[in-house]
Amino acid sequence: MSTELSVIIPVHNGEKYLRQCLDSIVNQSIGIDNIEVIVVNDYSTDDSLNIINEYSGKYSNFKVINNESQLGAGESRNRAIAEVSSDYLTFIDCDDFISSNAYEDSLSKINESEADLLIFNWETYTGTDYVEPINIHQQNTMENKLITSIDENPKLIFSTPSWNKIYHKSLFKYLKFSNSLYDDNLAVVSSLINASKIFLSKDATYFYRKNLTSTTENITPQHGLDLSESIKELYDLNNDNVGLLNVKFINDVLFWVYYYNWAVTDEIAVISRLRECAYNVSEKDLDYFKELFPDYEVYYKEDCLNLNNYDSETFLAKYKYFNKKLAKVKLIAGLYVDEGNGFSEDRRIDIAYIPKIKNNQLTFDLSDFSNVSGIRFDPLEGEFIKAKINNVKVLEANCDNPINDDYQYFLTLDPNFILDAECDDKLMIDFDLEFLTNDELANFFHQKEISIIEKNNIINEFNQNNKKGRFNFFK
Structure with a gap:
């Protein structure tokens, strides 16, 4: 036919x-x-x-x-x-x-x-x-x-x-x-x-x-590795317009490394692959991109220009963990309401505020929600913080320390608390919040490295012992 x-x-x-x-x-x-x-x-x-x-x-x-x-x-x-x-x-x-x-x-x-x-x-x-x-x-x-x-x-x-x-x-x-x-x-x-x-x-x-049941895509280190490889393949086409596209893709990979709370070894692996695959980005590339897309913010201009000027570990420390200029703080607190189908963007209430160290008090109107089975509170986005809720029970949080501590420390740019859902039509949340200092970040960075090394040592020891049990020639 x-x-x-x-x-x-x-x-x-x-x-x-x-x-x-x-x-x-x-x-x-x-x-x-x-x-x-x-x-x-x-x-x-x-x-x-x-x-x-x-x-x-x-x-x-x-x-x-x-x-x-x-x-x-x-x-x-x-x-x-x-x-x-x-x-x-x-x-x-x-x-x-x-x-x-x-x-x-x-x-x-x-x-x-x-x-x-x-x-x-x-x-x-x-x-x-x-x-x-x-x-x-x-x-x-x-x-x-x-x-x-x-x-x-x-x-x-x-x-x-x-x-x-x-x-x-x-x-x-x-x-x-x-x-x-x-x-x-x-x-x-x-x-x-x-x-x-x-x-x-x-x-x-x-x-x-597009599925609205999840608030973000499930971005993993593999996404960063694969997009980096794609960047190299595109550069190999030797076409001037490809540089525009790769400015966007390089910024995407950097954003994922900065935004998501991956293991340090994964972050280093992605930055290493990106450095191998992304040729030097020039001011001309960035200016041309800005000319074509004036409303699209290239957040990581300096990072792009310096991508190949540092080894991966130094780059990561400089641009993620210790450079406070990196932070893209949104002075907005968000409350997600789960009505039985999970948390989603269309069930979110935002309140703009100026953060204080002590006793930030925000009141959210829940009267439009017929069934409140879960509540997620995001105190801030775009900065590493420590925070604690003073008046509502915290069930869990995506923090880097136990929720029983006085403060919860967040090494993620999207900190959130899951709160006890028992509430009336209005929910007032009283919370303290501080930005993490460079010293605090450095300490967490060091502890994170130690925990990853210890974990890898345990895995390696297990694998070695497992091999010894199976192969009598392995000594």
Whole structure:
């Protein structure tokens, strides 16, 4: 069967939203007969495969690839690309969906303009009335426009998602996805800089689903390591616009190291990898970035410029633990209310205040909440602090010492207390708060290093003893 477009869908345990995704393709105005659908079941353990087989049994132009082990979205896309029979291909993730006119409208524009790459809009879909702010990677198109090079619109270098685009077969050779957490950065950017004609379309929409049940993404040291590798791969493309994108990515990695309370060894490992992968950032790069994105703050300008001037340990100490200029203090206290579904941003109350050392008293109105099963209090963000709650029972805190101590010490830029949920319509919290001094930070830094060394010694000793028990030649 000859089709106009191939759609690639990697699926791993996507049963919850998979039908909505597949229905949005089956119901395209172009007609399902004109679409080749290649679904890669990436070793799902839920009901995804049964759903896939149901659709493939009903529609003859569905192809199913079953991975014998979990390969990840990137390698799953690579396997599917090898099976494409159309002149154009696109991608969709199994928990997302698209507007009903997306493919008909896009192919029509491609045929008229002879574009080899088309980019259409995307919106964040939460399933609620909450509207996600536009982010720097979301280059929404306000008008239909054809450009012959990304140099005409350098901001497009930030359009790194693979799924809001349609690619001509001349670009397939650039679609080599990695097996990292950032599998599409290199593939998409390579396509962007090698496309001869790019059509920007305002008339189709990709709906990217975001889960609001968690307040932040679960960023781990592996994210920092993988994004650092992606930075190096992008630099190796030798394209001037890539420097803009890497300014953003370098700042992302630095923010994660500063913001999250990882083990020191992990922090050093990420900074070391970043220093290996990120070439020297120049004032020119930073100024050009600021020119294009005047509203986007490059917090870590000095850090970027000095990334390769220090060894990793010195850099970490200087820019995370001892440089008070690093702190991006938000003079806001936040109260999260759990109504039975966990803490989320749409159940948060903020109060702006000027912190005092003793007896900060803030009153939160809880009358709009029907069921209060949990309360999380964030006294401040963007600074290392010590704090204590004077009038409400603390159940737990993400502090670096026991909650029974007089003060709780926080070596995280997002300190929070979980409080006893028994309260009336109004909750007054009385708390003391001080910024940690350099001496206090240095002491905690030293103790943290000692605890990690001791932990590693225990693990190494266990491994050595375990080897001795199994191998009589190990002495």
